[in-house]
Amino acid sequence: MGQAMIGDSLNFKVKPLTPYFGAEISGVTINCDLTDELFAEIFSTWVDFGGLILLKDQMLTTKQHIEFSRYFGPLFGDPNHEPLQNTVSRYMHPNHSQIYRVSNLVDKAGDPLGRKGAGTYWHSDVSFRERPAQASILHAKQVPNCGGDTIFANQASSYDLLSSGMKKTLEDIFAWHDFSIAARTQYADKIVVERDMHGDNQALHPVVRTHLNSGKKSLFVNPGFTSHLDGFTYDESSVILKFLYDHCTKPEFIYRHTWKKGDLLIWDNRVLMHYAIMDYPDDQGRYMERCTVIGEKPF
Ligand code: OGA
Ligand code: MN
Numbered sequence: 001m002g003q004a005m006i007g008d009s010l011n012f013k014v015k016p017l018t019p020y021f022g023a024e025i026s027g028v029t030i031n032c033d034l035t036d037e038l039f040a041e042i043f044s045t046w047v048d049f050g051g052l053i054l055l056k057d058q059m060l061t062t063k064q065h066i067e068f069s070r071y072f073g074p075l076f077g078d079p080n081h082e083p084l085q086n087t088v089s090r091y092m093h094p095n096h097s098q099i100y101r102v103s104n105l106v107d108k109a110g111d112p113l114g115r116k117g118a119g120t121y122w123h124s125d126v127s128f129r130e131r132p133a134q135a136s137i138l139h140a141k142q143v144p145n146c147g148g149d150t151i152f153a154n155q156a157s158s159y160d161l162l163s164s165g166m167k168k169t170l171e172d173i174f175a176w177h178d179f180s181i182a183a184r185t186q187y188a189d190k191i192v193v194e195r196d197m198h199g200d201n202q203a204l205h206p207v208v209r210t211h212l213n214s215g216k217k218s219l220f221v222n223p224g225f226t227s228h229l230d231g232f233t234y235d236e237s238s239v240i241l242k243f244l245y246d247h248c249t250k251p252e253f254i255y256r257h258t259w260k261k262g263d264l265l266i267w268d269n270r271v272l273m274h275y276a277i278m279d280y281p282d283d284q285g286r287y288m289e290r291c292t293v294i295g296e297k298p299f
Contacts, residue, residue, distance in 0.1 A: 009041050014049075021050025021154040021272075022255045028055060030264065031064045039071045046135075047213045050154055051268025052255060058139065058264040062289060065139050065264075066098050069291035072135045072266075076100075076126065076292045084126065084292065085179055085201055086193040091115040093289065102276070103287040105142070113287060119276040121186055122153065122249065123224030124269040125292055128177040128201045133269040134295030140263040144284035152255045152267060152274045156218035158248040159208060173207045174230040175221050175241075182224045204230055207244075209298040211270055219248060220298055222273045248273070259288075270295060 012027040023045060028038065046053045060068065069075055076084045077097035083089065084100060091114050093099035103114025119125075125133040138150075159167070179201035183192045207229065209220040223245050228237040257265060267274060280286065 009045070011038055011041055014045055016049065017052065017054065018255045020157045020253060022052035022054070022152070023049035024054040024056065026056065030055065030058050030068050031060050034068060034071075043072070046266060046268065047211075050156060051271045052152055052154075053266045054257070055264040055266075056260065057262045059262055060139060060264065062093060062096055062099055065137065065289060066096060066291055069098070069135070069137045069293060072137070072293040074294050076133070076294055081294060082129075082200075085196045087179075087183065087191060087196045088115055088118075089193075090191075091118075098291055100290045100292060101288070102138075102290060103142075103285075104280075104282060105285050105287055117186075117276075117278050119150075119224075119274065120278045121182065121224045122245070122273050122275045123182065123222045124220070124273045127205070127220070127222060127225045127269070128179040128203055130200075130203050131297050132177075132203070132205070132295055134293040135266050135268055136293070137264065137266050137291045139289045140259045140261055140265075140287075141289060142285050142287040143259040143261055144280035144286050147277065147280035147284070148259060148286045149277045150257045150259070150265075150274055151277065152257065152272045153248050154253045154255075154272055155220065155248055156211070156214075156216050156271045158250070158253050159217050159219045162247070167208070170207050170219075174204050175207050176202065176204055176227045176230060177222075177225045178202045178227040179225065181227050186224070205298045209270065212296055216271070218271045219244060220270070221245075224273075270298070 012025045015024045074081045075098040091101050101114030102118040104116045105113040107113055125136045180197040205220055207221055208217050210217055228234050
């Protein structure tokens with residue numbers, strides 16, 4: 001790992017979450033302590049620990065959550081920046097166009113307070129755009145007593161452990177990412193906004209991308225949004241992708257996060273995919289707010 005090891009920072013403690021990736025940072029209260037210097041240390045720890053940082057007990061306001069997230073870069077929904085896809089616009093915070101709400105709660109009128117069952121499949125946020133998400137920053141405001149965990153798969157470690165033959169084979173292959181893939185299987189009903197199915201929500205990305213900050217290579221395909229490999233038939237493509245997905249989701253590449261209220265989890269969609277486990281009953285409320293940083297065009 002890079003420079004951020006346990007005890008390295010003067011400003012916080014760092015504890016790994018798994019041997020491969022992820023770390024908990026403790027001793028920081030974002031809304032009180034945030035400075036450029038502190039952010040630079042959080043950011044380098046995030047990169048060094050494979051793009052997953054947990055900060056517990058963060059009682060941020062929605063505004064503070066947005067302000068912190070902007071340190072990573074512009075957000076989907078920021079003024080003069082593109083919004084998330086229209087299909088989720090009804091789940092955005094009514095007063096903050098940057099906040100996507102994931103929840104099974106409804107208000108007094110019976111309207112949803114967030115997207116129920118969001119991300120219940122392996123995916124990398126917004127991978128179907130020309131510039132997919134960099135960080136997603138999810139703040140847990142209400143969690144079920146039990147269940148509702150999120151699992152993360154580290155696609156840099158899984159890339160590293162491919163054979164040199166497979167790495168070479170994948171080198172120049174690109175894959176199509178398409179919102180309609182998830183829309184047809186997961187959203188599968190009237191909430192899909194038809195114009196999300198074309199144009200801006202389809203993109204061609206390299207199957208192996210290089211991380212802008214760490215220089216590390218990782219796989220960048222996911223079952224949720226990747227439709228097929230460019231220049232391959234669907235049959236050919238699905239065999240290769242199935243192999244890659246089976247490989248990427250081996251238990252050793254996985255971190256499973258059990259949420260506590262106040263958790264702020266920052267994941268790097270350039271190197272991780274994630275899956276929200278919807279195993280909790282409807283009478284167990286779950287309410288999360290997410291800021292999503294606009295990333296670079298994958299290379
Ligand atoms: C997300 C998502 C995770 C969760 O917010 O991007 O996929 O556990 N949801 O709610
Ligand atoms: Mn997601």
